[in-house]
Amino acid sequence: KNEVEQSPQNLTAQEGEFITINCSYSVGISALHWLQQHPGGGIVSLFMLSSGKKKHGRLIATINIQEKHSSLHITASHPRDSAVYICAAFSGYGGSQGNLIFGKGTKLSVKP
Amino acid sequence: DADVTQTPRNRITKTGKRIMLECSQTKGHDRMYWYRQDPGLGLRLIYYSFDVKDINKGEISDGYSVSRQAQAKFSLSLESAIPNQTALYFCATSSADEQFFGPGTRLTVL
DSSP: OOSEEEEOSEEEEETTOOEEEEEEEOSOOSEEEEEEEOTTSOEEEEEEESSEEEEETTEEEEEETTTTEEEEEESSOOGGGOEEEEEEEEOOSBTTBOOEEEOOOEEEEEEO | OOSEEEEOSEEEEOTTOOEEEEEEESSOOSEEEEEEEETTTEEEEEEEEEETTEEEEOTTOTTOEEEEEETTEEEEEESSOOGGGOEEEEEEEEOSSOEEEOOOEEEEEO
């Protein structure tokens, strides 16, 4: 079983729809990252959060530490949001730690 | 200029050849990483370095070696490339709050 699981693996939406991508993890973490990988391959960090909720434009990320679950929401989706969204758990620095454990990604396609 | 640069961006090589992928960063971060990405498997850690004198193996280090020449430079070598090392390779740096990825190197081993 993967330590970081994302769902769904693939998601197709119509422009304007509200989108939710889920991430569950089984490891102890100090933070969770959401990344966006564009069709050309480049990866951009969207959020790092260790509790509660963060918002940036139309993107909202939430985390529930007790339930080991995080969600990424996109409001008023647009075709330019089409990308692979990757969740990554961070266990904190010290010793051999300090690395990210990645989910396999959710491929989002937003149709006009 | 990009914060993290990788060279080359694309490379085709033959089985048995030695190849080096280079990474430079302008963020001033101590922590640097090499990942590979394969379809359906996500990103996997090859090696990481927390400062110039610190090199650590990641999940899939066999067949790879690294060199941290300076705080800003971290190179990945394949001593004798094999076809299953065909993948997209990413270098990254990190601060306490964020990861910064290079644009990736697409490597094909024939």
